[in-house]
Amino acid sequence: MAVVNTSTQGAHAHEVHDEHHDNFITKYIFTTDHKMIGKQFLVTGIFWALIGGFLSILFRLQLGFPEMDMSFLRPLLGGWIDETGSLDQNFYLALVTMHGTIMVFFVLTAGLSGTFSNYLIPLQIGARDMASGFMNMLSYWFFFLSGVIMFSSLFLATGPAGGGWVIYPPLSALEQAIPGSGMGMTLWLIAMVFFIASTLMGGINYITTVINLRTKGMTFARLPLTIWSFFLTAVIGLLSFPVLFAAALLLVFDRSFGTSFYLADIYIGGEALPHTGGSPVLFQHLFWFLGHPEVYIVLLPALGITSEVIATNSRKPIFGYKAMIISMLGITILSFVVWAHHMFVSGMNPFLGSIFMFLTLIIAVPSAVKVFNYLTTLWRGNLIFTPAMLFAIGLVSFFISGGLTGIFLGNSAIDIQLHDTYFVVAHFHLVMGSASFFGLMCGVYHWFPKMFGRMMDNKLGYVHFWLTFVGVYLVFFPMHYIGIAGFPRRYYSWTNFDFASGYADLNMFVSVAAIITFTGQFIFLFNFFYSMYKGRVAPLNPWRSNTLEWTTPLHPGHGNWPGEIPAVYRWPYDYSKPGSKEDFIPQTVPLSSTPESNLPHEEEMVSLEKAIMAEEGQVLVANEAK
């Protein structure tokens, strides 16, 4: 009965919504509609991706063309280009730091989870909105505020934070050590506090919504894998972001109030500081307790999206639905016990290193299972290459390429040499950066028709995909070689060292490839904004997909379904079911109406289903009587 009650309440809530009319501010700005909030996250995420990408182009210019006269950038960068036309070294580090921070947190956490968890959770589980629309709105505006603060730090005279996105103290604690650790770092910390608050509010909402607001019949075993991934991502975020908050808070204390959590025995700028007894390694433990789960926070939603898109466009059920869920659960749990693999040579006890090496290589197993399941889903499918499908396949490729190098880095003996070299840069850009980015793109191409009621142009999508797919490999694959050769990361230039003096040509190549790939993203931008207004009007279910969002009207109002929320009678992956005439059976089609395609165990459920439907009928009658 509880289920039924929820749905009647939903109906009431919806009637209320129809009564008031949204004005511009409540519709587009301080909206509590999860769909609009999702779009706000998306557009903001795209904005940040452009900024983050542009910063990487700036430092790639430096790395690819170390001798270049950058005076032409002076109108933009002002004093950061010195009289001789070369980039300031502190500013180089600031660029790298901002690039990493922006990409990891603003683009691939907020831009990805924020967009799709918000947009898809209520639509795919059959809910009117998030559990708390108001908190959802706050979540976006905290993110926005966080962005404003981070953005303004770019314009400080002393520059933004420059100690790397991992902000290891003492560098990040001492202004004497690098100018970016002054005001820049302060703003970084404030921005991240708002960001964490935003993520937590979002996460709490995603979790409660998934647990409490599923429509009739939407059991956990019938949730699309997208929802499973968003759900588990939110759980990870909820458990790990507070730890970053604690780490940041202690850093604030060390910076401003003279405590010594992370600082000890420092002599800098001609004076011995009073701090003793702290440990920089403590910070690293706290940071990576978030930092590693963070990798899965950006990756899992992308994998969820890919599962959905691959199944739909292979016209095949996702292979191993249960195994996919179990692997994601495994990844969720294990992601909390591998953090110190980032610290094998930090000076921590080598025995800990051994433990973390074992745990780390265990986490490779569920990842491998996922890859094999994707491959088997493609096998004997009937593949339709929509742009979303191409990006999904690209993601699988990056996930393999980047995942395999993780096996090197997780092995502490091998990591001695590879740690903090370009091998690491190659690894995480493929497995985390590019894979998640492709998940984001995949999601945008796939759900654009639902978001905006119009289609994006396919041909432009194809060109965008091939340019980006080839481009990403050309940018990041060569970095493996440079890394094996020992080139350290976060280097302004390598010419000081004989062992790292080669590969100027390869670095130039990488930079050119990066510029072309970055430029290629404007094709997407054009397609995105143009199609938003001028694209062809989308049909209701353009990809002939099973999930609930395609049962809403073309432009769903606040509340998503004009009448009752549809009930769900089957899992979301009944594609090409033998016996069925169509090659897809939406989740809303009762088993009792498809006797020709039901499997033996499904036949048994038909009677149960009839009982539920009868109950539903009563409720409808009761509603009408009111």
Place this chain on the structure above:
Amino acid sequence: MYGFLIALGLLLLVSIIWMVYRLQTLVSVMKESEKSKTQATIKNSGSNKVNAVLFLVFLLAAGFLFFWYSFKEFDNYQLPIASEHGAVTDNLFWITTAVTGVIFILTHILLFWFSYRYQYQEDKRAAYYPDNNKLEIIWTLVPALVLTVLVISGWRAWKDITAPAPENAHVVEILGYQFAWEARYAGKDNQLGAFDYRLINATNSRGIDFTDANSLDDFEANKIVIPVGEPVLFKIRARDVLHSVFAPHMRLKMDAVPGMPTRFWFVPTKTTAEMRDETGNPEFEYEIACTEVCGRGHFSMKKIIEVVSPAEYQKWFAEQTPFIVQNPDLIADLPADLKEVAEIIIKENK
């Protein structure tokens, strides 16, 4: 270089023109019909075939580039090994490369081959194949087994590398600061003297505590000179922020942490002279770089290691003069008994 920029500009121009062109076609298509380009139309369009073929082309082209470049450049990215444990870790590296390489190639062949082979065909229908527990178990267990083997061999190497240094290891202290390294040798007693960061000043940049008798024979060196074939222990610390000692040819890396001294021991296997022969580079030097971001000069923290024969090492070692000899002021405030010892050392070294 400007050629590149010009090429880039051209590319931009072309893509803009092309976009404008597309824009026009888009508009005209819009006017013509409201017919939607949905899945139904994509699957029968030529694009589906083109994309499928492109995946195969990509597989072949990328596969070729990968093999060609990996073999052609092998000698360039593979740094010669100059330490005993380096041979072990490199061996592990290449074993892992072989194992993952096979998986990398196989899975990619499957990925792109399936994409090509199972492209949409009007008369076909996808197989309804939702699960197979036996398969899932196989591909859980097999990777688990392979990984176990890799981990255990890695763990054994790691255990040996991080084991306590042998008693007779030559002790060298490396101190990182913005933006250079300083080396200190333990002297004849092979015991480094104590230090305290509060003692650091212009004449005592390492904060050495000269009231500790072990410090009296400690000396500094511009180059880190070490004997081939004998164990060497680096005691690593930092004065201001994090740094990391990275000696790429030695396959050695360890963070330098303020407030927490760290260590790494190893056995060099080739002298600098031998390496000069091997690489054919008469200027070859072993280098130490910093691999933990530490500020603007992070990319320029270089120190040279010179590996010599044990005999040469002994000779060099005997020629070095302790701190207190170079700068007798350092012992000015010592208690009387220590001062006596110190003065004897100074005399001996004259």
